[in-house]
Structure formats: C-alpha cells, structure tokens
Amino acid sequence: MTTTNARRCVFAALLAASSTLVSTTIVSAQGSEGIVVYNAQHESLATAWVEGFTKETGIKVTVRKGGDTQFANQLIQEGANSPADVFLTENSPAMALVDGAGLFAPVDKETLDQVPAEYRAADGMWTGIAARTTVFAYDKTKLTEDKLPKSMLDLADPAWKGRWGASPAGADFQAIVGALLQLKGEEATSSWLKAMKDNVTPYKGNSVAMKAVNAGEIEGAVIYHYYWFGDQAKTGENSKNVALHYFKNQDPGAFVSVSGGGVLKSSKHQKEAQAFLKWITGNAGQAVLKDGDSFEYAISGESNPKLVPLKDLNAPKIEASTLDSKKTVELMTAAGLL
Numbered sequence: 001m002t003t004t005n006a007r008r009c010v011f012a013a014l015l016a017a018s019s020t021l022v023s024t025t026i027v028s029a030q031g032s033e034g035i036v037v038y039n040a041q042h043e044s045l046a047t048a049w050v051e052g053f054t055k056e057t058g059i060k061v062t063v064r065k066g067g068d069t070q071f072a073n074q075l076i077q078e079g080a081n082s083p084a085d086v087f088l089t090e091n092s093p094a095m096a097l098v099d100g101a102g103l104f105a106p107v108d109k110e111t112l113d114q115v116p117a118e119y120r121a122a123d124g125m126w127t128g129i130a131a132r133t134t135v136f137a138y139d140k141t142k143l144t145e146d147k148l149p150k151s152m153l154d155l156a157d158p159a160w161k162g163r164w165g166a167s168p169a170g171a172d173f174q175a176i177v178g179a180l181l182q183l184k185g186e187e188a189t190s191s192w193l194k195a196m197k198d199n200v201t202p203y204k205g206n207s208v209a210m211k212a213v214n215a216g217e218i219e220g221a222v223i224y225h226y227y228w229f230g231d232q233a234k235t236g237e238n239s240k241n242v243a244l245h246y247f248k249n250q251d252p253g254a255f256v257s258v259s260g261g262g263v264l265k266s267s268k269h270q271k272e273a274q275a276f277l278k279w280i281t282g283n284a285g286q287a288v289l290k291d292g293d294s295f296e297y298a299i300s301g302e303s304n305p306k307l308v309p310l311k312d313l314n315a316p317k318i319e320a321s322t323l324d325s326k327k328t329v330e331l332m333t334a335a336g337l338l
C-alpha cells in the first residue's frame, strides 16, 4: 500500500467511526436506549411493573437485581457516575440513605399528587410504591389467641425464650427495628434488642423463618404479611400450620413499611425515569398490586381484597423518610444480632 492509499484508508476508517458516534448520539437523544433500574423489590413484582410500563410507553427498562442496603451503598459509591436511572426498594431506610447523600432528583409533582402524604418522603425526593405490614406468624396448632403476645415488645419477656424467630440480617426486619427506634427511642430499643438476642432464633430470610414456624421449630416469627399470603396462594405447603397475628393498637409490631422509588439526579434519562415512577404509582402500576400475586399493599387505590385493609391495621404513625438505618445497625450490632 502506498503512503497516500494508507492515508485514505485511515481517513475512511475515521469517517466510519465518526458516523457511528453520530448515530449513537441520535439514539440517546431520542431516549430509546431505555432506563436502568436498580431493583431491590421482589423480582416478580418489578418484572410485572416493567412489562406493563414498556408495553404502554415503548420505553425499555433494564433491571439490575440487588438488596436495599447493598444498592444504597453502591449508589453512594458510584455517585454521579452511576448507571442507574431509578432505585426501587423493599423498605424506606435505604431510600433515606440515598436521599441523605443528595443523590435523588425531586419526584415530579404529578407523581407526588397521586400518592397520599403518609406514603412518601416529606422532602418530595422519593415516593412510596407499595407497602407491607409487620405480623406475628404463629403455629396455630400450638398457640391460641389468648397465648399470643399483645405487643411485639412482649417478645422480650424471658417467657418467650427460644420460642420465636426472625431474620435480623435482612432489610425487612431492620426496618421494623428502625420504626421501634423512632417510636420508643434509643434506650428502649437497645434493651429490647438485647432481650431479643437472648430469646430469638435467627433465620436467613422471612420465608425461612415462616417455614420454621410451619415445621414446629419455633412457635412464631416476626415477618411481613405477604410471605404467608404468597405461600397460601401457591400450595400452602410452607404455611399450612401458620396463622397471622396483627398487633394493631399502634404497636411497634403493627409497623407498616413503605417500599420506595426514586429517580437519580445523575440520570441522563430524567423524563423516562420520572415517567416510570409515575406509571408504577398510578392506576396501572397499583393495579398490579391489587390483581397480581405480590400480596403487597397498594399505596394509592385499592389493595388485594384478600388482605386485611390497610386502614384496619391500626399502624403506628411513622415518618418513613427519617428511619435511621445507621443507628439501627449500630444498636443491633451492639446487641449481638448482626
């Protein structure tokens, strides 16, 4: 090849490369490359939301799988370079962490307007997308109504030693402890946790704890309600001996936890990300909760009719956006639970 020919070849290659760049830019400007969701919610629920949203809007969604705390920490590490456009959680403490780091963009007003105030952050930086209630799942072959704990706090009593379980390492249980901390303060929470350490059998996951109740290993477990409903809707094999006790009376054990959704400030697809959040909190997204098999509560509109209505749970009043996960982990670690 002559020098001139070689130069021509290089020029042609550069031209080809630059036209590729141009077309990539156009695709991105149209937003058709879609959005990335860091999803810590249950996979089947997120999939149902994503499929409904994409079908209606044509916007593609890539879902990445992880846990509440794991993704919150990852987002804080990634900062402005995060590939995430949207963050969905099971519980609100992880939302509070990311909000505290200043990583969220304000949620569109239209979205906030369709969510009741008690199910979204006071600062408008994230919104509730679903809700779940704390329950005491108990062995109905062993315990009768009169033998059930009146309050979750009763489980600290030595009479309950070795008789109940929980999944202390999970974000679900840590949200419950966060609520206890907000309601009763540091001292009361710390002594309850120390007593819990003496009494509890720890399991890895709520469904494992429920299975242990069903198998007669323990008499009850503090978990969320939907694990029982989900199992009942399938074969019921892991919950046939199990019934749910709702503490009500604004007890810490009647805590309703808010699953959160937020748009990252660093997202280059603000419009599409906000549209996704609006869709899941709107009629179509909330109908997935009502008609699907997640058995989580809708936060706007009607919930699945099989559930005890949210308004009948008599849950304690909690400010979801200030649940303190750092302090919670600190107290649980000091009690030897983590």
Ligand SMILES: [Fe+2]
Binding pocket: 090, 172, 206, 224
């Ligand atoms: Fe869960």
